[in-house]
Amino acid sequence: MSFLIIFLHVGNVFSFREINFIFVNGICRLGVPFFLIVSGYYFYNVSDYDKLKVWMFRLLKLYIFWTIIYIPFWFSGVNLSLIVNLFNGYYVLWYIVGLLFAGILLFLLRNKNDIFIFYLSITLFVIGYIFQLLGNLHIFSGFWGKLLNFLPLYRNFLFDCFPLLAIGMLINKYGFEKRKISINMVIISFIFVIIESAFNGFIGNRRLDLLVTSLFFVPIFFIFLFNLNSNSNSNVKKLSFFASGVYLSQILFLNSFEKIFPEKGWVMFVLVVICSSLFSLFLIKIRRWIPYII
Template structure:
């Protein structure tokens, strides 16, 4: 079966972006430069990943397929939560329960896909326009909650809650909206392809929009807070996806897609174990973590051929 390798190549690039985001590349060179990439350009990675997932989720169109999909995602989540168990497990029941539900580190993404995808499955027959408006509303709510937290408009416990990632970066306010965008791009592709012709300059413009919004946050809101969600991402992610998808490089090999997944899932392991050796050397640290993740990813590719559900 032929695959669109242009999307697989994009996924590898996105996985690398996630690694550099988490290792705060360039922070030792320039805090402003690091912000542009870490809290700007690299923040495109997860939304685009979700749009890609949502696009192919369109084919989960029966209860049998949904159950098979749900089983696969749940096992993947369970396998990697067990792998990272020695790192996140504590003596606190409430903390352990929170991590089990929300996912350790990048595993929040898998939890978000599992729950957000489930919501989408049961909403898939809603009118496309209503589904889009609903997902847009939820996304905007998430962005607003994040910005209210970053502005510290409240005090005490309320401020602490608003600055907890899971309040705004969760399956309903982030995963579901971007999954829905991808789903609708597939569902309405005939209409969209007739009306929209994405060019490279469109991609450049939306990336610039992301950078501008990131800089606006840097200078006017906060230089320290994370920017998981930005208004521009809702425009930029689908446009970049459409542009790359239309390059249509065909092939049958799934190795690139699996490598991107492997890099994404294994890199927190190297961040945890190597961070103490590269204090104030974020750029070098980023490159070392990436090299280790790619090497480990290649090993995981081979292991996955024998042990399914690793990737």
């Protein structure tokens, strides 16, 4: 999934515009929702304030470390951009901020009825999707047009992270991961992702951080993979560290290679994948001394 996100950030890889759009704004957009479902699944174990504090401080340390690492790329003086990057996160770091606040909100709602949490999640996601749609189609102009095209308006902890985190938590709470999911169900739900992506391209809905079909496909795919690997979980932790390392470090190499490959493409994608993978393995090695880097 981390490699899909690299593909998303590289962008122009396929020569056919339609195929490139569906892949970038469809398939590659499933990476972050998948991470959120997985995070929500394990967030179910955060059952008291002491565990919440440990979880929060780990994310804060992670965020501070990578924000410092990326300072050369985002700091340009004291301005609005500084505020946005500090509180919303530079580039991929928005995910850590979103996960942190979504987790706090979900913890505060932990004693609420689960049906309420589920419907609240769906409602918030749909609201965020509507904001995204209105912005992409440029229905409004002036102030409202600029506001609706302001990415953090809908790609944030409330409309993006919380819904999927909550669904992941509910999967664990009710043991849905133990249910068998057929490959046919995975394929059918994936086809709907392709259809939605193609339709969005047809109507000119260009920026697609939120996909309605991700609410169905990603939980189904997660449960399918969970059953597939239920008897081989010894390397799951290492794999999660590796994926985190690739996700968090990719922009270091993406920004560097952009100067060499301004038009991006396959060569740049492969180079970023190789470099971020090797760097992630290095981070895993030194994690024993600096535990908050991934």
